[in-house]
Each structure stands twice: as structure tokens, then as C-alpha cells.
Amino acid sequence: MAGHAQTTVAPLTNGRAEAEAGVLRRVTVATTPTGFSGTGYVTGFTNSDTLNVAITFNNPTAGLYKLSVGYTSPYGPKVANLDVNGSKSTVAFAGTATGPAFAVSDAGTVLLPQGLNTVTIGGNYGYYGVDYMQLTAASVAPPPKQLSDPLATAGAKALHSYLADLYGTKILSGQQDDQYGNANSEVKYVLATTGKEPAIVSMDLLNYASAAVTRYGASTDAERYLTWSRSGNGRGITALIWHWRAPADNVTTANPSGSPDGAFYTANTAFNFAAALADTSGTRYHLLLNDIDLIAAQLKKFQAAGVPVLWRPLHETPGTFFWWGNQGADNFKKLWQLLYTRLTVRHQLHNLIWVYSTDATPDAAWYPGDAYVDVAGDDIYQSSATLDPNVNISGNWTARRWRFVALLLIVSAAVQPRPGSSF
Incomplete structure (x- = not known):
């Protein structure tokens, strides 16, 4: 108001x-x-x-x-x-x-x-x-420019440095678009309405998990997304999120058919990832590893194309509506650290900027640690969002990693030129 x-x-x-x-x-x-x-x-x-x-x-x-x-x-x-x-x-x-x-x-x-x-x-x-x-x-201190991955690619370092230089002075617009390349693309709508594309486009890799692949077959989402990442001489910023559909035990009262469609929600899966993490020789632990390997294969496509990625997995804890947030802070951190280590060490993925996003009530007990996180912030669901660089320059996140506000509803009126254009 x-x-x-x-x-x-x-x-x-x-x-x-x-x-x-x-x-x-x-x-x-x-x-x-x-x-x-x-x-x-x-x-x-x-x-x-x-x-x-x-x-x-x-x-x-x-x-x-x-x-x-x-x-x-x-x-x-x-x-x-x-x-x-x-x-x-x-x-x-x-x-x-x-x-x-x-x-x-x-x-x-x-x-x-x-x-x-x-x-x-x-x-x-x-x-x-x-x-x-x-x-x-108050004043805004410049954030650190050191990434958690010592082998980070030059592109990842450059993107992180660019974002750090903007911190406290500008806001880049962004848009979630899982339909890029299809007729109902949100980015295409923003472009047609405003004449500009968002600086950041976030896309979901939810179809790359064993439950989804078994039901629907191989997905080509990553290839569609890469067409945006490569467009405009690659000046746009690619963000990827993963609504991880639980790999097993998806028959519940709320999901009697065991459909993988909404199996990232706690109500739609009985998958006990805490037990899986505790039994590293067990079947369900290896199901976790298999799903991480599936997502690694897609992320490698972006690395091979020279595209740095704002990688935002396991989002919105300490909320319990997603299965990865439903078994306490310690188990969540173990899962995050397993994901980080397997992607960076085993799969040699070094183009990722790791973004940890809480829900609207952050709790430091859930923070995976500076060795596993590059940017930390909130997911904010705002019914009437106004992106204003004067507000929320920083907030309630106090860990060393700097704050990244992930507004889930981005309005087209706030669209900025893509990086590389003049502001």
C-alpha cells in the first residue's frame, strides 16, 4: 500500500x-x-x-x-x-x-x-x-566471491561474481518456465508483453527421477531448457530446480494409486529417506544414488555446453510439505551433503552454484553448511508481488553465505534486460 x-x-x-x-x-x-x-x-x-x-x-x-x-x-x-x-x-x-x-x-x-x-x-x-x-x-557489506567448490568452472565463478557485484544495488527479474520451447511458455509471454526477457529463467528437472522415468519414459526437458540457456549468446542466467519425486513407496492414503506425479509431496509418499541414509548397503539408499545419477546426467549437458547453473535442490525447508523436509534437520542436511558430494566429486559437476532456499521461516539448524552452499535465501509466496530494489536487500538469513530472495511469483512489470545489456 x-x-x-x-x-x-x-x-x-x-x-x-x-x-x-x-x-x-x-x-x-x-x-x-x-x-x-x-x-x-x-x-x-x-x-x-x-x-x-x-x-x-x-x-x-x-x-x-x-x-x-x-x-x-x-x-x-x-x-x-x-x-x-x-x-x-x-x-x-x-x-x-x-x-x-x-x-x-x-x-x-x-x-x-x-x-x-x-x-x-x-x-x-x-x-x-x-x-x-x-x-x-544499516549498510550492505559486499558478499564473498568464493564458491564452495574449489574446482568451480570459470563460468560459475564469473556468474557468482556478477551476482555478488549487484548485491544491495539492483534486482534481476526472473521467471519460472517449465514450458520453455512449448506454445505456453511463460518467458515467451513476458517477451511478447514487455519486449524483454527476464534476466533469470528457472526451469524444473522434475521428470528426471526413476519414478517419473519408469512411468513416462525418457524426458527431453533438459534439451528444451538448453535452447534458452544458449540463446542471446548465452547472456541469460539459467536456474534449475528439482522437485524430486520419491523413488519408492509412493502409495499413501492421499495417493492410493502410487502415482509419481506429486510424489515430491510428503502426503503422496511413504519413502523413509532417513532409514535409507542409515543403511548404505540397502536397496533404498541405492535408489537415492540412482536418482542423483539420473539428475547428474542432465546437469552434465549444461556443463558440456559451458552453462553455469544456479542449482536449487531440496527447497523450502524447514517446511514439511516436501518429503526431504519431513524427517528433521539432521537428516535433511545429510541428504543435501550426499547430493552435493556425489554431484561434485563422483560426477565432476563444477558448473553449479548451490542455492539453499528456505521457506518463509528460516531456521539455521537446517543450514547444510558453508562447505555445501554458495547462496542462501527464502522462497516467498506473495499474492501480489512487487519487485522493488529498495526492499528486502537483505533479510533474516544470517549465515556467511549471502541472501538470495527466490520470489515464487514474479510479475512481468519488473522485467530487466538480460545480463550484458545496459541497466
Whole structure:
């Protein structure tokens, strides 16, 4: 929401504006439990975006600020929609215990102009309370340019360096397109609508797993995707994701036929990968290895073509909706490390930039480690996404690896020229 239409201006004291001083839309001020900042806190939020608080404040100095939100979340982890001067993102709230009922959450780094600004909070995964918003002057440190793979190709190093140089200053547009080369290609639609292609195109290798190959036969998706990677003199950035269909045990209550179609969802498979990892001589462990070998054969096509890849497997933990996130952090990290080691060591794949993406509530306990990750960030599902380089330059990821925001809905209005063109 654009903030400057608000008539009520909340005092900004030492960078803090109290939520109760904002404009309340179908929410109320409460004074219990105690421990809040100011004269109360705002409560009554649900999953509806129409219940929100809009805090308009007068910022004395334009610049980059760390935005924090004081909150209470007695019903466990929650996520609130966050709107800063019309630019949309989210802020995650960890559950708060009785007693220390209030906590603070990092909402990212924002570039704010001098004068009136508005931060609006509400909706998404509701039933939390908002106490205040806090601004702290910030700066963006350049990220490291060292990849985890010491044998990384020159192309992978160059792409990583290019992205690092843009960090904190620009946003590259991206588009998921599993239909590139077909009539209903999203990239072709973006090009026809805007006259430009996205800088990054992400494509899914979900048809390369034994369950899918057994059901549908060999796929030619990788060849279709490579036509985009090679186009424009190869100036576009290729990203690959893998919705890994579990290799066995896919008959469940939700999936009585055992179809591999949605066998990346926990509900559609009974595959116990923790047990498979624990039994390295067992059949199911070797099923994991076989699937990794299948995906390696496709990734080698990109390496042979000289294409560096933003490789984003095993995404959206600590969420449990995918099978690789359903058996705890330790087992997830073992699976990630197995995948990394087999692809880089056994299959000598060195064109990969390894991207670890959490869901909207990152947990450092799930982080595979700097030796296995090059870029870390969030998958954010935003119903009305606005890509704005002033918002979410950095966020709640605090590991050494720098933050990569993977917005699942990218709008064509944000399309930028492909790398190599002028910005």
C-alpha cells in the first residue's frame, strides 16, 4: 500500500514507532500480557489482509535501514505480510512463550526516502500481535566471491561474481518456465508483453527421477531448457530446480494409486529417506544414488555446453510439505551433503552454484553448511508481488553465505534486460 495517503503520523523516537499509534484496520489495541513497548500492542490479526495496522512516520534522513518488528506470537510460528511504501514482502514470527511474551523479528533491510513512509503489517498466517517497528541505520557489506567448490568452472565463478557485484544495488527479474520451447511458455509471454526477457529463467528437472522415468519414459526437458540457456549468446542466467519425486513407496492414503506425479509431496509418499541414509548397503539408499545419477546426467549437458547453473535442490525447508523436509534437520542436511558430494566429486559437476532456499521461516539448524552452499535465501509466496530494489536487500538469513530472495511469483512489470545489456 502506498503510505503517503495516511493522515495519522506516528511519532518516531530513536527509530521506533509504536504500532498502537498507527492506523488500525479492524484490529484493536491490547494491554495484556504486559511487557510490550509503549502503551500497548495491536492484536486481532487473522489470515485476512484486510486486518492490518498501517504505521506512517516521518523519516528524518533518507538511507538504508534495518527494519525490525516487535511482536507476540503465543500460538506458535506465524508469518505476516509486510508492505513498505507499496513494496510487499513478509516477516516471520517465532512462537513466544508465556512470560517472555514479546520478541523482535528481523524484517529485512529497506531503503527509505526522507519524509513520510508507511509500513503496513497484517494477514498471511495470522493470530499474532504487533508491538512496534524499529529502524536501525544499516549498510550492505559486499558478499564473498568464493564458491564452495574449489574446482568451480570459470563460468560459475564469473556468474557468482556478477551476482555478488549487484548485491544491495539492483534486482534481476526472473521467471519460472517449465514450458520453455512449448506454445505456453511463460518467458515467451513476458517477451511478447514487455519486449524483454527476464534476466533469470528457472526451469524444473522434475521428470528426471526413476519414478517419473519408469512411468513416462525418457524426458527431453533438459534439451528444451538448453535452447534458452544458449540463446542471446548465452547472456541469460539459467536456474534449475528439482522437485524430486520419491523413488519408492509412493502409495499413501492421499495417493492410493502410487502415482509419481506429486510424489515430491510428503502426503503422496511413504519413502523413509532417513532409514535409507542409515543403511548404505540397502536397496533404498541405492535408489537415492540412482536418482542423483539420473539428475547428474542432465546437469552434465549444461556443463558440456559451458552453462553455469544456479542449482536449487531440496527447497523450502524447514517446511514439511516436501518429503526431504519431513524427517528433521539432521537428516535433511545429510541428504543435501550426499547430493552435493556425489554431484561434485563422483560426477565432476563444477558448473553449479548451490542455492539453499528456505521457506518463509528460516531456521539455521537446517543450514547444510558453508562447505555445501554458495547462496542462501527464502522462497516467498506473495499474492501480489512487487519487485522493488529498495526492499528486502537483505533479510533474516544470517549465515556467511549471502541472501538470495527466490520470489515464487514474479510479475512481468519488473522485467530487466538480460545480463550484458545496459541497466
